[in-house]
Amino acid sequence: xxxxxxxxxxxxxKLKALRAELGKGGAPSVSPLAPSGxxxxxxxxxxxxxxxxxxxxxxxxxxxxxxxxxxxxTIAGVFTKSATRAAPVLxxxxxxASTSDGGAAFIVNSGNANAFTGHDGRxxxxxxxxxVAGMLNVPEARVFSSSTGVIGEPLPHDxxxxxxxxxKAGLAADRIEDAARAIMTTDTFAKGAFAELALExxxxxxxxxxxxxxxxxxxxxxxxxxLFTDAKISQPDLQDMVARLxxxxxxxxxxxxxxSTSDTVLxxxxxxxxxxxxxxxAFEEALRGVMTDLxxxxxxxxxxxxxxxEIAITGARDDADAHRAGMAVANSPLVKTALAGEDPNWGRxxxxxxxxxxxxxxxxxxxxxxxxxxxxxxxxxxxxREADGAAYMKAQDLRIRVDLGMSTGEATVWTCxxxxxxxxxxxDYRS
Amino acid sequence: xxxxxxxxxxxxxKLKALRAELGKGGAPSVSPLAPSGxxxxxxxxxxxxxxxxxxxxxxxxxxxxxxxxxxxxTIAGVFTKSATRAAPVLxxxxxxASTSDGGAAFIVNSGNANAFTGHDGRxxxxxxxxxVAGMLNVPEARVFSSSTGVIGEPLPHDxxxxxxxxxKAGLAADRIEDAARAIMTTDTFAKGAFAELALExxxxxxxxxxxxxxxxxxxxxxxxxxLFTDAKISQPDLQDMVARLxxxxxxxxxxxxxxSTSDTVLxxxxxxxxxxxxxxxAFEEALRGVMTDLxxxxxxxxxxxxxxxEIAITGARDDADAHRAGMAVANSPLVKTALAGEDPNWGRxxxxxxxxxxxxxxxxxxxxxxxxxxxxxxxxxxxxREADGAAYMKAQDLRIRVDLGMSTGEATVWTCxxxxxxxxxxxDYRS
Numbered sequence: 001x002x003x004x005x006x007x008x009x010x011x012x013x014k015l016k017a018l019r020a021e022l023g024k025g026g027a028p029s030v031s032p033l034a035p036s037g038x039x040x041x042x043x044x045x046x047x048x049x050x051x052x053x054x055x056x057x058x059x060x061x062x063x064x065x066x067x068x069x070x071x072x073x074t075i076a077g078v079f080t081k082s083a084t085r086a087a088p089v090l091x092x093x094x095x096x097a098s099t100s101d102g103g104a105a106f107i108v109n110s111g112n113a114n115a116f117t118g119h120d121g122r123x124x125x126x127x128x129x130x131x132v133a134g135m136l137n138v139p140e141a142r143v144f145s146s147s148t149g150v151i152g153e154p155l156p157h158d159x160x161x162x163x164x165x166x167x168k169a170g171l172a173a174d175r176i177e178d179a180a181r182a183i184m185t186t187d188t189f190a191k192g193a194f195a196e197l198a199l200e201x202x203x204x205x206x207x208x209x210x211x212x213x214x215x216x217x218x219x220x221x222x223x224x225x226x227l228f229t230d231a232k233i234s235q236p237d238l239q240d241m242v243a244r245l246x247x248x249x250x251x252x253x254x255x256x257x258x259x260s261t262s263d264t265v266l267x268x269x270x271x272x273x274x275x276x277x278x279x280x281x282a283f284e285e286a287l288r289g290v291m292t293d294l295x296x297x298x299x300x301x302x303x304x305x306x307x308x309x310e311i312a313i314t315g316a317r318d319d320a321d322a323h324r325a326g327m328a329v330a331n332s333p334l335v336k337t338a339l340a341g342e343d344p345n346w347g348r349x350x351x352x353x354x355x356x357x358x359x360x361x362x363x364x365x366x367x368x369x370x371x372x373x374x375x376x377x378x379x380x381x382x383x384x385r386e387a388d389g390a391a392y393m394k395a396q397d398l399r400i401r402v403d404l405g406m407s408t409g410e411a412t413v414w415t416c417x418x419x420x421x422x423x424x425x426x427x428d429y430r431s
Numbered sequence: 432x433x434x435x436x437x438x439x440x441x442x443x444x445k446l447k448a449l450r451a452e453l454g455k456g457g458a459p460s461v462s463p464l465a466p467s468g469x470x471x472x473x474x475x476x477x478x479x480x481x482x483x484x485x486x487x488x489x490x491x492x493x494x495x496x497x498x499x500x501x502x503x504x505t506i507a508g509v510f511t512k513s514a515t516r517a518a519p520v521l522x523x524x525x526x527x528a529s530t531s532d533g534g535a536a537f538i539v540n541s542g543n544a545n546a547f548t549g550h551d552g553r554x555x556x557x558x559x560x561x562x563v564a565g566m567l568n569v570p571e572a573r574v575f576s577s578s579t580g581v582i583g584e585p586l587p588h589d590x591x592x593x594x595x596x597x598x599k600a601g602l603a604a605d606r607i608e609d610a611a612r613a614i615m616t617t618d619t620f621a622k623g624a625f626a627e628l629a630l631e632x633x634x635x636x637x638x639x640x641x642x643x644x645x646x647x648x649x650x651x652x653x654x655x656x657x658l659f660t661d662a663k664i665s666q667p668d669l670q671d672m673v674a675r676l677x678x679x680x681x682x683x684x685x686x687x688x689x690x691s692t693s694d695t696v697l698x699x700x701x702x703x704x705x706x707x708x709x710x711x712x713a714f715e716e717a718l719r720g721v722m723t724d725l726x727x728x729x730x731x732x733x734x735x736x737x738x739x740x741e742i743a744i745t746g747a748r749d750d751a752d753a754h755r756a757g758m759a760v761a762n763s764p765l766v767k768t769a770l771a772g773e774d775p776n777w778g779r780x781x782x783x784x785x786x787x788x789x790x791x792x793x794x795x796x797x798x799x800x801x802x803x804x805x806x807x808x809x810x811x812x813x814x815x816r817e818a819d820g821a822a823y824m825k826a827q828d829l830r831i832r833v834d835l836g837m838s839t840g841e842a843t844v845w846t847c848x849x850x851x852x853x854x855x856x857x858x859d860y861r862s
Contacts, residue, residue, distance in 0.1 A: 257688075258786065361514070420854050
């Protein structure tokens with residue numbers, strides 16, 4: 001009797017451990033790499049947010065967010081280069097360079113990407129942006145919509161437009177976290193970042209939100225990201241900065257090498273602070289910090305991720321080659337599974353650099369795990385001990401540096417590991 | 432009592448199912464996609480094989496194979512384009528165009544790739560090829576070595592050279608399966624293929640062996656493949672054929688998008704049949720069949736694979752664009768996990784085509800699962816039923832066709848699904 005009860009307990013424990021390994025722990029939990037909570041973000045002058053539950057696909061949660069921007073705001077953005085980009089992306093791209101003294105708005109839903117939806121997809125965008133423009137009395141060319149979620153299903157846009165009055169009534173300066181929460185799909189935490197800095201003319205604020213967890217390998221843009229500042233910045237300067245900084249932040253992350261059809265980053269400057277800012281300044285540095293923070297949060301919420309990994313490439317022919325080598329390492333399934341297994345398998349890093357297309361010479365390559373020199377000029381370092389590498393790999397945040405020994409090109413990219421959790425999340429029927 | 436026994440039985444069943452899902456079924460079993468057995472391959476005139484257990488890394492199995500080729504044989508080959516290719520690859524590339532009336536040899540070990548091994552790596556190759564040349568009395572420029580296995584560890588070449596006399600004594604025309612078995616690493620079955628055909632001058636035979644299971648995304652070459660024919664073919668004609676056919680066979684497969692540092696395919700023509708053959712003939716067609724068969728076997732042994740998937744791209748701008756789109760679909764982790772989950776998730780196929788860099792227009796794209804039209808000209812087909820797609824996905828061998836609607840370019844590539852088994856195999860410590 002007792003022996004059997006013991007056996008049942010033991011079998012149950014084993015079952016629980018295996019289920020955890022398979023990511024079958026029941027309700028989706030928060031990523032182990034998540035920050036402790038959503039940051040405290042004060043109001044950004046000229047920006048108000050609202051969120052509502054439109055039931056686009058999900059039940060029991062918000063799935064649409066509205067952002068209202070004050071008259072005089074400038075807006076810039078970068079978008080996916082996918083050849084099959086979604087209807088709202090095409091619409092937003094056509095509008096991004098337009099300027100106006102009127103207000104502006106962002107309207108974003110989760111649950112359905114309105115991608116590969118043909119003529120109906122375009123009509124849905126027109127219906128949504130047209131009604132938002134009328135309701136908020138802003139030019140239609142200044143209403144930007146995004147949709148994120150399943151590809152190839154018609155967007156039930158009536159459910160969204162039915163909630164517009166509720167959204168308008170809910171607009172408030174302190175609801176940015178609600179907005180961040182409404183745009184989540186497989187994300188396990190809401191992503192926000194904030195900076196405040198003193199410029200010559202006074203203090204300005206920068207706030208941003210983002211979503212993204214899988215299908216992350218942005219191409220000149222990213223998943224969805226929205227950034228707001230009360231600084232006064234011309235549209236060309238704003239576009240210049242968002243493009244340059246996206247290339248160093250969102251474009252330097254990858255979860256699974258798959259590029260979304262909906263990637264969009266929008267940056268709005270309301271000018272409410274009255275402080276003028278522009279490229280090449282302390283403002284740009286602060287903006288870079290906010291964008292990099294959001295990009296890292298996307299990686300930290302990578303599907304199934306248990307490790308956050310920085311890959312730094314130095315000594316490349318040029319920066320583009322360094323980026324190419326870094327992304328090849330960051331995307332390699334064999335490197336990513338080795339990271340998951342806490343295996344200091346530097347041979348797989350050599351392999352990934354070799355296939356990347358970046359100029360490399362086996363006999364000039366050096367590799368570090370953190371501060372540990374692993375391999376030098378094409379051969380394992382005489383001082384390297386596998387036990388040191390294995391101990392280093394136990395950490396949650398890792399840094400791998402590869403010096404190509406060619407010239408001075410460099411790039412840093414960020415990725416996560418590839419685990420059973422990723423398979424479980426994505427092999428489920430129509431995730 | 433009975434209830435508890437029942438409970439124990441039930442828990443054990445659940446445990447067994449979960450372990451199977453995690454690929455923890457104990458000893459590595461044979462891929463579910465494996466052919467029924469190694470094919471019957473008769474002797475190829477002018478070719479003899481031997482295998483031995485040198486203990487390079489593995490215990491209790493053969494890990495080195497020797498092939499002797501008769502005087503007058505011509506040899507051609509294609510090699511990985513990796514920038515970090517291994518010492519034996521660099522050596523073989525430097526020798527491939529050399530001609531001689533003397534005999535020739537291939538010497539191949541598994542367990543260690545002799546890659547990223549610097550000066551020591553080159554010395555190991557010289558020691559092995561030099562001793563084989565002396566022993567068999569063939570020119571050193573006609574001895575080709577390959578090594579496959581772990582990267583970055585010194586090759587204990589003394590263990591290989593210590594077995595050379597045993598290998599020489601064991602040479603026999605009927606030992607091709609032994610040779611195929613000695614070059615396996617994570618392979619779960621030995622791979623061989625054979626064809627015989629009647630040409631004007633008489634009958635000729637073509638036989639081939641290959642290894643490969645992970646780190647499979649050949650770039651102008653593949654894993655390891657060795658092909659033999661008794662036809663009489665000039666070296667330039669042989670090189671012409673192997674390069675053209677590798678591009679349509681081994682270069683059209685991917686397991687995990689990771690390109691090996693050791694990829695090598697060698698093709699030897701002994702001329703023992705006295706029958707002359709060359710490009711553009713029935714011979715080339717038969718050779719293509721043998722090479723494609725071996726390439727498919729590598730995919731069927733893909734790490735953790737449970738599905739064999741053909742991706743056919745038509746209507747591309749050109750063949751290169753079709754190949755690009757096909758490989759993007761075949762390498763997409765989201766497509767591959769959907770296949771593992773038997774999810775007819777065609778939205779992920781649209782995504783992969785979009786990111787591929789191939790010229791595409793969302794509104795011209797059509798997709799089929801087998802004969803089922805799923806999407807047409809940028810929108811889901813009115814006749815498509817998700818239940819039909821889901822039923823199709825249950826099959827073990829799948830065919831996905833994507834028509835880009837641009838022009839007449841086409842390509843066919845082959846891949847497998849991405850499962851928990853892949854993670855288990857590769858996240859283990861130093862696999």
